Amino acid sequence: MAEVIDGKAFAEGLRERIAVASTAFTAAAGRPAGLAVVLVGEDPASQVYVRNKGKQTVACGMASFEHKLPADTTEADLLALIAQLNTDPAVDGILVQLPLPAHLNEQTVIAAINPDKDVDGFHVVNVGRLATGMPGFVPCTPLGCVMLLRDRLGSLAGMEAVVIGRSNIVGKPMAQLLLAESCTVTVAHSRTHDLPAVVSRADIVVAAVGRPEMVKGAWLKPGATVIDVGINRVPAAEPGKTRLVGDVDYASASTVAGAITPVPGGVGPMTIAVLLRNTLVAAHRNAG
Numbered sequence: 138m139a140e141v142i143d144g145k146a147f148a149e150g151l152r153e154r155i156a157v158a159s160t161a162f163t164a165a166a167g168r169p170a171g172l173a174v175v176l177v178g179e180d181p182a183s184q185v186y187v188r189n190k191g192k193q194t195v196a197c198g199m200a201s202f203e204h205k206l207p208a209d210t211t212e213a214d215l216l217a218l219i220a221q222l223n224t225d226p227a228v229d230g231i232l233v234q235l236p237l238p239a240h241l242n243e244q245t246v247i248a249a250i251n252p253d254k255d256v257d258g259f260h261v262v263n264v265g266r267l268a269t270g271m272p273g274f275v276p277c278t279p280l281g282c283v284m285l286l287r288d289r290l291g292s293l294a295g296m297e298a299v300v301i302g303r304s305n306i307v308g309k310p311m312a313q314l315l316l317a318e319s320c321t322v323t324v325a326h327s328r329t330h331d332l333p334a335v336v337s338r339a340d341i342v343v344a345a346v347g348r349p350e351m352v353k354g355a356w357l358k359p360g361a362t363v364i365d366v367g368i369n370r371v372p373a374a375e376p377g378k379t380r381l382v383g384d385v386d387y388a389s390a391s392t393v394a395g396a397i398t399p400v401p402g403g404v405g406p407m408t409i410a411v412l413l414r415n416t417l418v419a420a421h422r423n424a425g
């Protein structure tokens with residue numbers, strides 16, 4: 138049976154180290170590191186994420202500034218708020234929760250964030266910095282995946298890595314990070330021919346497609362390390378109830394893989410921990 142990669146415990150350890158470093162920053166700078174989170178509208182999942190971000194930011198000794206705007210907020214009003222946060226010296230990191238309501242253009246909004254406060258790493262300047270190996274901000278979820286992989290495997294150099302999914306938030310930055318770790322990287326997606334054959338080559342599989350339990354154990358190379366980024370809510374056996382599953386069929390995959398992240402408790406808890414890390418890095422750059 139595969140070893141279970143405990144992302145929850147890893148994220149707790151990371152948050153403890155960030156809290157120590159955050160206290161030291163506050164003492165040296167005379168102010169805490171600050172993270173501003175902007176939520177437009179009332180998407181229930183986004184509300185849960187934003188609440189957890191606020192709680193964990195404060196628990197790490199940082200300042201949390203939450204801006205909750207109505208669903209019918211105009212682009213001009215949202216851009217005006219971002220302009221104000223860009224120049225606010227108490228704000229080191231700015232995160233605009235996605236998805237935005239349909240009338241707001243996500244690319245326009247992200248482009249308005251000061252790249253040196255873009256702790257999500259979504260601004261084209263940070264995307265370009267990652268692609269060219271310059272220091273910048275890296276999207277939180279893929280960076281958290283690489284931390285788990287490095288913790289388990291040490292050097293990733295020369296390994297075959299298959300990323301399933303090509304989103305701007307996970308798949309593409311994940312591929313860039315694995316390339317920077319000297320993996321041989323394949324990005325598979327919905328149009329890939331013979332996905333099982335592609336996956337069977339991989340020493341490292343990162344699944345980020347948003348399809349419940351799509352990746353089967355029979356596809357895997359025995360001993361592969363499997364990182365499951367999916368969070369899918371599906372009907373449970375009990376009528377009216379739901380349960381969370383990943384993009385990987387855990388029951389079959391865990392009999393073939395060498396190590397695997399569970400859902401929940403794998404990659405999920407890493408995202409906010411890395412966000413707090415990025416915010417502290419931003420604070421040091423802004424204060425220095």
Ligand code: GUN
Nearest residue numbers: 232233234235236257277
């Ligand atoms: N929505 C889902 N994941 C994320 C994330 O990492 N950052 C932001 N801003 N929105 C998200």
